Amino acid sequence: MRGAVDLQPDPREAVDFGPFTQAAPLQIASTRTYTRRPTRQIRVGKVPVGGGAPIPVQSMTKTDTRDVQATVDQIWALEAAGCEIVRVAVPDADAAAAVPRIRSQIRIPLIVDIHFDYRLALLCLEGGVDCLRINPGNIGPTWRVREVTKVAAERKVPIRIGVNAGSLEKHLLQRFGEPTPEAMVESALFHIRILEELNYPEMKISLKSSDPRMMIEAYRLLADQVPYPFHLGVTEAGTAFSGAIKSAVGIGTLLAEGIGDTIRVSLTEDPTEEVRAGFEILKALGLRKRGLNVIACPSCGRVEIDLMGLTKEVERRLEALNINRSFTVAVMGCAVNGPGEARGADIGIAGGNGVGILIKRGQIVRKVKESELADVLVEEVKALAAKEEET
Ligand code: SF4
Secondary structure, three states: OOOOOOOOOOHHHHOOOOOOOOOOOOOOOOOOOOOOOOOOOEEEOOEEEOOOOOOOEEEEOOOOOOOHHHHHHHHHHHHHHOOOEEEEEOOOHHHHHHHHHHHOOOOOOEEEEEOOOHHHHHHHHHHOOOEEEEOOOOOOOHHHHHHHHHHHHHOOOOEEEEEEHHHOOHHHHHHHOOOOHHHHHHHHHHHHHHHHHOOOOOEEEEEEEOOHHHHHHHHHHHHOOOOOOEEEOEOOOOOHHHHHHHHHHHHHHHHHOOOOOEEEOOOOOOHHHHHHHHHHHHHHOOOOOOOOEEEEOOOOOOOOOOHHHHHHHHHHHHHHHOOOOOOEEEEEOOOOOHHHHHHHOOEEEEEOOOEEEEEEOOEEEEEEEHHHHHHHHHHHHHHHHHHHHHO
């Protein structure tokens, strides 16, 4: 019996799945686009960064750079995962000596990561690299930065001025008392001015912190002061789960404000996971399209199929197909949001009682038994990809 509150009818009663009606394709409201901060464009090898270019996803190897084979293998795995620019740590002269051998065996642009010893930067520049990352907080006296910049300019190699809240210059820490967004910006500006004095604007800037709030504020502060592209990241973010969330908050907030030209998600994980997380952030904001986008409802008391099992199986099987098409696949539990979301996707199902309604590009196709749903979804995605390949 209904009380004073006028309850809505149970949607399962309201939506008749059989014979089901042909619904009109869902009209998707225009999605918001972000006005990106105008920046100079630089090139990291063949990849443009800034100036409105697509936002490249970067990662960093976790191998010992001196182990050329292991590092090259990891870079190939990263490229297969979609990584567009890769960085390697260069802690000593042996690692610097390995850099040219690594670079000659890979296809994506290579950045070397230099701390403390500016001579390693010079060695890498001689060996041939696509970009140099230096940390202003530990590279030492200004003349060293000048020296490195002069050689980089001769070889037309861009420089990332990579400020890190955890390794700011001592005098800044003394003045500000602790790492702050203002101290990070001051550190960056000091080094930006050195490159500008040398008439070398081929740079990008990062202002990383393990605290997303601090990095957000630092990038915002610097955004209006310089025209250079920004590399975004939350440093030491953590494991796959917490690190991806922190990165999505820090990087995603800035991207949604139009700030950011390239990104790296730092995870205590296999680096290919960093790439996956990076693309998920960009895809969530509509800034990049790559691979399949599986959307699924969280499931609730209304669901009458094994939605979690089905979603995991579909995601696993689709990932293994490695289809490089930007389709959206919707796995929805019931008639509440199911038909609407599934109609907005390329392929989708909306669950019913032991069945699912297959919906293709807005059109209801047929009813499928629960036990066949995973197979049918995968086959439909394969067929759609094959059809697009023909055209
Ligand atoms: Fe529940 Fe999923 Fe249906 Fe939403 S679509 S009501 S989460 S079963």
